[in-house]
Amino acid sequence: xxxxxxxxxxxxxxxxxxxxxxxxxxxxxxxxxxxxxxxxxxxxxxxxxxxxxxxxxxxxxxxxxxxxxxxxxxxxxxxxxxxxxxxxxxxxxxxxxxxxxxxxxxxxxxxxxxxxxxxxxxxxxxxxxxxxxxxxxxxxxxxxxxxxxxxxxxxxxxxxxxxxxxxxxxxxxxxxxxxxxxxxxxxxxxxxxxxxxxxxxxxxxxxx
Amino acid sequence: xxxxxxxxxxxxxxxxxxxxxxxxxxxxxxxxxxxxxxxxxxxxxxxxxxxxxxxxxxxxxxxxxxxxxxxxxxxxxxxxxxxxxxxxxxxxxxxxxxxxxxxxxxxxxxxxxxxxxxxxxxxxxxxxxxxxxxxxxxxxxxxxxxxxxxxxxxxxxxxxxxxxxxxxxxxxxxxxxxxxxxxxxxxxxxxxxxxxxxxxxxxxxxxxxxxxxxxxxxxxxxxxxxxxxxxxxxxxxxxxxxxxxxxxxxxxxxxxxxxxxxxxxxxxxxxxxxxxxxxxxxxxxxxxxxxxxxxxxxxxxxxxxxxxxxxxxxxxxxxxxxxxxxxxxxxxxxxxxxxxxxxxxxxxxxxxxxxxxxxxxxxxxxxxxxxxxxxxxxxxxxxxxxxxxxxxxxxxxxxxxxxxxxxxxxxxxxxxxxxxxxxxxxxxxxxxxxxxxx
Numbered sequence: 065x066x067x068x069x070x071x072x073x074x075x076x077x078x079x080x081x082x083x084x085x086x087x088x089x090x091x092x093x094x095x096x097x098x099x100x101x102x103x104x105x106x107x108x109x110x111x112x113x114x115x116x117x118x119x120x121x122x123x124x125x126x127x128x129x130x131x132x133x134x135x136x137x138x139x140x141x142x143x144x145x146x147x148x149x150x151x152x153x154x155x156x157x158x159x160x161x162x163x164x165x166x167x168x169x170x171x172x173x174x175x176x177x178x179x180x181x182x183x184x185x186x187x188x189x190x191x192x193x194x195x196x197x198x199x200x201x202x203x204x205x206x207x208x209x210x211x212x213x214x215x216x217x218x219x220x221x222x223x224x225x226x227x228x229x230x231x232x233x234x235x236x237x238x239x240x241x242x243x244x245x246x247x248x249x250x251x252x253x254x255x256x257x258x259x260x261x262x263x264x265x266x267x268x269x270x271x272x
Numbered sequence: 273x274x275x276x277x278x279x280x281x282x283x284x285x286x287x288x289x290x291x292x293x294x295x296x297x298x299x300x301x302x303x304x305x306x307x308x309x310x311x312x313x314x315x316x317x318x319x320x321x322x323x324x325x326x327x328x329x330x331x332x333x334x335x336x337x338x339x340x341x342x343x344x345x346x347x348x349x350x351x352x353x354x355x356x357x358x359x360x361x362x363x364x365x366x367x368x369x370x371x372x373x374x375x376x377x378x379x380x381x382x383x384x385x386x387x388x389x390x391x392x393x394x395x396x397x398x399x400x401x402x403x404x405x406x407x408x409x410x411x412x413x414x415x416x417x418x419x420x421x422x423x424x425x426x427x428x429x430x431x432x433x434x435x436x437x438x439x440x441x442x443x444x445x446x447x448x449x450x451x452x453x454x455x456x457x458x459x460x461x462x463x464x465x466x467x468x469x470x471x472x473x474x475x476x477x478x479x480x481x482x483x484x485x486x487x488x489x490x491x492x493x494x495x496x497x498x499x500x501x502x503x504x505x506x507x508x509x510x511x512x513x514x515x516x517x518x519x520x521x522x523x524x525x526x527x528x529x530x531x532x533x534x535x536x537x538x539x540x541x542x543x544x545x546x547x548x549x550x551x552x553x554x555x556x557x558x559x560x561x562x563x564x565x566x567x568x569x570x571x572x573x574x575x576x577x578x579x580x581x582x583x584x585x586x587x588x589x590x591x592x593x594x595x596x597x598x599x600x601x602x603x604x605x606x607x608x609x610x611x612x613x614x615x616x617x618x619x620x621x622x623x624x625x626x627x628x629x630x631x632x633x634x635x636x637x638x639x640x641x642x643x644x645x646x647x648x649x650x651x652x653x654x655x656x657x658x659x660x661x662x663x664x665x666x667x668x669x670x671x672x673x674x675x676x677x678x679x680x681x682x683x684x685x686x687x688x689x690x691x692x693x694x695x696x697x698x699x700x701x702x703x704x705x706x707x708x709x710x
Binding site for chain 1: 333335338342614618670
């Protein structure tokens with residue numbers, strides 16, 4: 065039995081390695097629950113959005129890639145659709161957020177926002193105070209919130225990409241049915257808010 | 273030549289071929305500088321390296337359709353879709369109904385005029401598409417066509433990806449030949465194909481094709497049976513060989529505009545000659561032409577058929593230009609020019625078409641006019657002659673994408689019969705129709 069003990073310990077340790085996971089049940093609960101069609105619908109800023117149940121792909125080493133689609137619900141199908149791809153490390157920290165999709169049949173690509181590195185704290189220089197002759201009071205450093213910064217960066221990129229897509233000269237084919245009964249996507253601010261609700265829930269429910 | 277002199281000559285050549293500063297060239301020759309220490313000036317415009325070329329790459333992207341309330345209805349045609357399933361990835365229903373009508377009169381010189389007023393279900397198709405094993409696509413389509421007495425298995429084929437970019441197609445299907453013949457009827461811009469296309473189009477028959485897509489080139493070569501059966505054709509005669517070559521590229525039109533150009537060369541060698549049932553695919557021998565009651569003794573028979581042309585596609589316009597020549601017991605050639613323009617993108621498309629066909633043989637051209645222009649399907653009036661011109665101008669109203677379209681147009685057609693009995697025919701024909709597909 066004794067020779068097997070190290071092996072059992074190694075296996076136990078391997079099994080207890082951290083692995084990121086998206087809590088699908090919790091995500092659905094945050095957004096009014098999953099419907100029988102696999103979507104969670106929620107309203108924000110006067111518009112209705114739905115998040116399709118995300119898919120998860122396990123990365124080597126325990127990380128995961130999460131792919132989720134947010135649509136604006138409209139009688140004209142889906143005038144706005146955004147695909148969010150989150151990469152999380154094994155400890156459940158979201159490292160990057162990539163967003164692309166279509167708004168009023170014009171494609172947009174917001175690119176990838178990455179988790180910021182923690183700021184490096186400068187070593188206090190012993191001679192600095194003496195040379196200046198005065199003792200300066202250091203300003204209190206702002207608290208480092210990488211998830212908030214990542215979220216902010218993603219949404220700013222999205223807003224910018226939506227603006228670029230709308231102003232592009234690319235032609236969109238609008239047939240008679242779309243012309244008579246179709247609708248257009250909500251203003252950019254509303255769309256960004258709609259994505260923000262889903263992104264917040266995804267960031268909140270991704271963990272070890 | 274010594275190693276030193278070789279080095280000197282190569283350095284001299286390099287110094288002359290590269291726009292180096294004279295002093296630096298001397299430094300290299302005198303050995304004061306190594307070649308890799310010299311900073312080269314940027315290459316002239318148009319001679320950039322790979323990175324520079326990559327920055328100028330152009331990709332044509334077809335405009336998207338705006339969302340429509342009908343999207344959810346049409347998406348129901350896909351019954352099952354799971355790309356991760358190892359056995360079946362997709363099961364979809366395919367269908368099309370094309371109702372057509374034409375009104376006009378063919379005025380025959382020296383004989384009675386022929387009424388062309390006709391309405392009919394031009395095509396009605398129902399079938400299924402199955403994607404299996406991650407590399408195979410199977411299509412099966414049944415068809416009612418023409419005067420609705422005609423029913424057949426239009427297609428039963430499988431396409432398998434055997435190697436990266438290589439594929440094999442086998443089953444019952446039509447070989448690729450010419451632009452119009454190769455275009456699926458649900459994507460045709462005009463209500464009917466041209467006279468020469470209908471006359472030379474091979475039958476949908478038993479065949480096998482091997483091909484490769486290696487952008488910008490693609491090619492294929494295949495063998496097809498000489499049998500022509502409504503349902504399951506067998507192996508009959510020596511059949512025919514079909515070969516295709518095409519080149520596709522995207523070009524920049526303006527700052528943010530691009531255009532796609534495709535050139536093609538298609539060739540068919542019919543090894544059965546006049547004994548073939550699949551080339552031509554119709555049987556008019558023994559019938560009487562409507563212009564002057566001229567007897568049609570033989571079906572047109574060709575051994576060599578060739579088609580070449582270009583297709584241009586921009587955001588708002590397309591242009592198809594195709595030249596066809598066929599040689600056998602008789603000879604026939606012609607061309608088709610089909611420009612189109614989105615007057616209202618997605619809603620209203622203006623389509624023009626000029627078609628010209630010619631032959632040296634009396635009554636060497638044969639075909640119909642109006643809705644019954646394809647002699648394959650029914651017993652509509654057929655006309656013979658030796659030179660044919662057709663001018664078509666129409667407007668297509670797109671109710672839902674390319675899936676629900678109203679087609680309207682006016683055609684003026686002239687069939688000359690100088691080499692034959694002289695029953696020259698011309699007529700104005702108004703076409704209208706509706707096409708629904710999923």
